[in-house]
Amino acid sequence: QVQLQESGPGLVKPSQTLSLTCTVSGGSISSGDYYWSWIRQPPGKGLEWIGYIYYSGSTYYNPSLKSRVTISVDTSKNQFSLKLSSVTAADTAVYYCAQYDSSGYHYFDYWGQGTLVTVSS
Amino acid sequence: QSALTQPASVSGSPGQSITISCTGTSSDVGSYNLVSWYQQHPGKAPKLMIYEGSKRPSGVSNRFSGSKSGNTASLTISGLQAEDEADYYCCSYAGSSTSAVVFGGGTKLTVL
Numbered sequence: 001q002v003q004l005q006e007s008g009p010g011l012v013k014p015s016q017t018l019s020l021t022c023t024v025s026g027g028s029i030s031s032g033d034y035y036w037s038w039i040r041q042p043p044g045k046g047l048e049w050i051g052y053i054y055y056s057g058s059t060y061y062n063p064s065l066k067s068r069v070t071i072s073v074d075t076s077k078n079q080f081s082l083k084l085s086s087v088t089a090a091d092t093a094v095y096y097c098a099q100y101d102s103s104g105y106h107y108f109d110y111w112g113q114g115t116l117v118t119v120s121s
Numbered sequence: 122q123s124a125l126t127q128p129a130s131v132s133g134s135p136g137q138s139i140t141i142s143c144t145g146t147s148s149d150v151g152s153y154n155l156v157s158w159y160q161q162h163p164g165k166a167p168k169l170m171i172y173e174g175s176k177r178p179s180g181v182s183n184r185f186s187g188s189k190s191g192n193t194a195s196l197t198i199s200g201l202q203a204e205d206e207a208d209y210y211c212c213s214y215a216g217s218s219t220s221a222v223v224f225g226g227g228t229k230l231t232v233l
Contacts, residue, residue, distance in 0.1 A: 107172035
């Protein structure tokens, strides 16, 4: 069974860049059957899709965040990463990484536990 | 990109059935039969309950069912149980040339 685990700083200063990594175990990030995704949830609010990446490096981003987001993949480490630049308090959220089906059914079937990132000076 | 529209809250008594609606547009829900539904308990990651509009992953109770009509998808939970109390989110594929994925705002289900 696939497991995903987010890691990275829990506190980021305003205007700086938020960086998180997701480590995948129990499956290969290069399998080709999935996109590797980031989703966030501000405290007390709903889910927001940030973007996803295919093992080849192809990316899709939420248009509302596209100018600030970079998602990358490291197949040798079975990891993928998120960078969000110029953060503000509005970027405070629990950030989840998730596996997204790319075979035609389009759903998130495995999720990490989530990591809270607070933007504050 | 606009979020899909869900009611903020629904409630029901144990044993009853409830339905949560999820309204999108002809660019997402209406164009693709690719709506998924997620259950989220407090402090936990979301869990996939329905995919491709009406299919259940292995291990999900058959009390959960999904359907779609036009631009609106629905999740029905029959025989409500206390453990069904949670937040529910719909999600739709929106095409690779646009935003790709859009979530609903979420619905809080209270079991009375």
